[in-house]
């Protein structure tokens with residue numbers, strides 16, 4: 001069997017006092033294969049955490065069904081729990097007065113791990129995240145990045161089959177983020193029966209790690225595909241920015257006619273160089289050679305050229321209609 005997780009037509013309604021019932025999930029379906037890092041992306045309040053909570057047996061669905069490694073999360077939760085770990089970026093992690101080592105040991109015992117196995121894994125993973133020397137530090141004295149690394153170790157020590165990572169690099173510096181991402185990637189590759197569900201606000205992180213992502217908004221899945229596919233679906237043409245020494249409307253008309261239908265040329269200006277800038281959307285990457293020839297024939301000199309690559313953020317923006325940063329900037333401060 002290749003399906004680690006199957007989510008079928010999941011819905012969740014929250015009854016809030018004094019207001020109408022709130023539909024946080026409205027028929028969410030997707031599956032995750034073994035060996036996969038699957039991303040759940042969406043703006044604040046989209047339903048990501050609710051989905052993860054149901055998948056990890058912390059919350060009951062209103063309707064629909066989720067299986068993890070073939071076990072129903074509602075009926076067979078006692079089978080599901082030993083197979084999973086959940087790490088949330090925002091969590092303060094366990095008991096602040098414990099040391100790193102004590103904390104990890106305590107969680108290993110919750111899972112009933114044998115002493116020698118637990119001790120060996122704790123040492124191994126603390127060394128991987130460069131936290132072995134900090135093992136006697138109290139948890140509540142750790143920086144955010146250090147705490148996140150310990151959280152990750154806590155999730156891995158019990159050798160789960162499915163790792164739920166809810167914003168694992170939230171508030172973490174670049175170096176610690178790279179370490180966390182590398183560990184997650186290596187961990188999945190190590191054994192074929194492992195998989196990861198990741199939510200993140202960092203589109204580049206999802207693009208780098210995930211084999212597939214589902215974009216969720218208002219409790220609905222808007223897309224479910226490989227990041228490369230989502231980017232390609234945006235506009236499969238090749239895009240270039242070309243800064244030139246001069247270009248007038250008449251020259252542009254000649255070049256546009258020469259390039260033919262399907263190739264769009266938009267004239268603007270390079271804000272830095274203060275020179276004219278042509279943005280070209282070409283049907284085929286090889287059309288750039290024809291365009292350069294056409295420019296040369298018009299006596300235009302190229303100053304700078306770069307190929308524009310669509311990003312996962314562009315795909316997200318097109319589907320959801322806003323970028324994460326915009327949303328954070330406009331969020332009311334409570």
Ligand SMILES: Nc1ncnc2c1ncn2[C@@H]1O[C@H](COP(=O)(O)OP(=O)(O)OP(=O)(O)O)[C@@H](O)[C@H]1O
Pocket residue numbers: 014015016022024042043044045046047048049050051
């Ligand atoms: N226990 C609850 N009672 C009432 N409403 C809830 C509850 N939990 C979540 N919600 C609501 O359900 C919606 C989805 O919340 P959820 O936490 O799943 O979003 P999210 O996609 O994880 O967002 P974020 O990126 O902000 O964490 C939100 O509107 C939230 O206010």
